[in-house]
Amino acid sequence: MTALRSIEELVLPTALTPSPTLVDVVDRTIAPSAAEVDRTGAFPRADLDALAGAGVLGLLSSTDVGGAGGSLADVAATVERIARADASVAMVVLMHYAAVSVIEAHGPDDVRRAVAAGEHLSTLAFxxxxxxxxxxxPVSTATAADGRVRLDAAKSWVTSAGEADSYVWSSRPVTADGPMTMWLVPAGTPGVEVAGEFDGFGLRGNASRPMAADGALVDTSARLGDDGAGLDIALGSVLPTFLVGNAAVSLGLMEALLDEAAAHLTSARLEHLGQSLAEQPTSRLAFAALRTRVDVTRAFLTDTLAALGYGRDDATLRVLQVKAVAAEAAAEVADGVMRLCGGAAFRKELGIERRYRDALAARVMAPTTEALHDFVGRATLGLPLFGGA
Ligand SMILES: Cc1cc2nc3c(=O)[nH]c(=O)nc-3n(C[C@H](O)[C@H](O)[C@H](O)COP(=O)(O)OP(=O)(O)OC[C@H]3O[C@@H](n4cnc5c(N)ncnc54)[C@H](O)[C@@H]3O)c2cc1C
Known part of the structure; x- marks a missing residue:
């Protein structure tokens, strides 16, 4: 699991409060451009520059290299706050953190320092x-080639493809046993290319495009950890960071959906009755059910962070559960808000349909809800996480 700073920081509510600088960037830069980012599908470079300037890209980096030494609770608070305004941007930042969790443990110091300084954006190419x-x-290959390593791959989805400064890249091992080896592939490596466009249903502004490697040569020093150790590294650092962070992105989306719903229900009026929509009992009941679902999800995420912070026996189980709990809640809450706000939500101006589309991504992002349920079943029935039927 990722090294965590202190139990207090994980469990005290203050650890879940985003910094004033981040709130400022979200309110002044990210929120105003969110609808346009969604409409055009453009990569939100100005948002990323503002976040880098606010120290957000260096949040997980160790203080030894100039970073903020943040915890998973800080990651969760940060991506949730960004996702309330624009989940596309939050996903770019989350993929960066997932990659940084490996770079911090196994990457070179110059890249770690650049990440800490906000000068380097990374992502996952799994x-x-x-x-x-x-x-x-992975079925892609890494083969020894005259003292270097040759990568060949067809990566189906890479957030920030063509925009990141590096890619934390998986392949089959060169010679070792084991399912996976990880590499840090610098942007611009000859033979590594963006291999298509991204015109997504939701999370449209994050350049989640396919990439290909065709005889791309990297130095042997680009390897992250031992040959064949990639899956253990992924399970130990990438997965907790991504699963907790993804749950927080879903929470941010749900909070935004409830904010939009509350604003609509209290302002839209039935003039013949002299009442607002909020004054209709069925609307109130539906809103209360959605509010409760979001609060239950937040309680689950808080418990997951506490389990990690205290090193509880159920920490791994909670981590395997939390993304699916939040992803399914987000999909259902988004659908519920669409229904609750009626035809008004069907148009773009309320911002609800964008959040609805964005909210559906989490359940299909790997590990998908189905895969996580399978892991949880295996873990709780005493079976190995991988292998067998
Ligand atoms: C917006 C977005 C950004 C992304 N960014 C990245 C990124 O930065 N890096 C990255 O590596 N990937 C990324 N992905 C890819 C993501 O992690 C998944 O790999 C991808 O969404 C899977 O799509 P697929 O069509 O290949 O799914 P498939 O694997 O074909 O699955 C289709 C369905 O079948 C189910 N299924 C598959 N196998 C089983 C099984 N054995 N048992 C039961 N059900 C099963 C799945 O749960 C799913 O519901 C991104 C995806 C999205 C949507």
Missing amino acids: SERGSRSHFWA
Whole structure:
């Protein structure tokens, strides 16, 4: 698991309060451009620059290299706050944090320092055309080539493709046993290319495009951890960071949806009755059910952070559960808010349909809800996480 700073920081509510600088960037830069980012599908470079300037990209970096030494609770608070305004931007930042969790442990100092200084954006290149969402079983290859390593791959989805400064990249091992080896592939490596466009249903502004490696050569020093150790590294650092962070993105989306719903219900009027929509009992009941679902999800995320912070026996189980709990809640809350706000939500101006589309991504991002349920079943029935039927 990722090294965590202190139990107090994880469990005290103050640890879940985003910094004033972040709130300022979100309110002044990210929120005003969110609808346009969604409409055009453009990569939100100005938002990323503002976040870098606010120290957000260096949040997980160690203080030894000039970073903020943040915890998973800080990651959760940060991406939730960003996702309330624009989940596309939050996903770019979350993929960066997931990559940084590996770079911090196994990457070179110059890259770690650049990340800490907000001068380097990274991301994950795990999913492949061949093994699809089964990120634990890459089929792409890494082969020894005259003292260097040759990468060949068809990566199906890479957030920030063509925009990041590096890619934390999975492949089959060079010679070792084991399912996976990880590499840090610098942007601009000859033979590594963006291999298509991204015109998504939701999370449209994050350049989640396919990438290809065709005989790309990297130095042997680009390896992150031992040959064959990639899955253990992924399970130990990438997965907790991504699963907790993804749950927080879903929470941010749900909070935004409830804010939009509350604003609409209290302002939209039925003039013939002299009442607002909020004064209709069925609307209130529906809103209360949605509010409670979001609060239950937040309680689950808080408990997951506490389990990690205290090193509780159920910490791994909570981590495996939390993304699916939040992803399914987000999809259902988004659908509920669309219904609750009626035809008004069907148009773009309330911002609800954008959040609805964005909210559906979490359940299909690997590990998908189905894969996580399978892991939880295996973990609680005494079976190995991988292998067998
Ligand atoms: C917006 C967005 C950004 C992304 N960014 C990245 C990124 O930065 N890096 C990255 O590596 N990937 C990324 N992905 C890819 C993501 O993690 C998944 O790999 C991808 O969404 C899987 O899509 P697929 O069509 O290949 O799914 P498939 O693997 O084809 O799955 C289709 C369905 O079948 C189910 N399924 C598959 N296998 C089983 C099984 N054995 N048992 C039961 N059900 C099963 C799945 O749960 C899913 O519901 C991103 C995806 C999205 C949507």
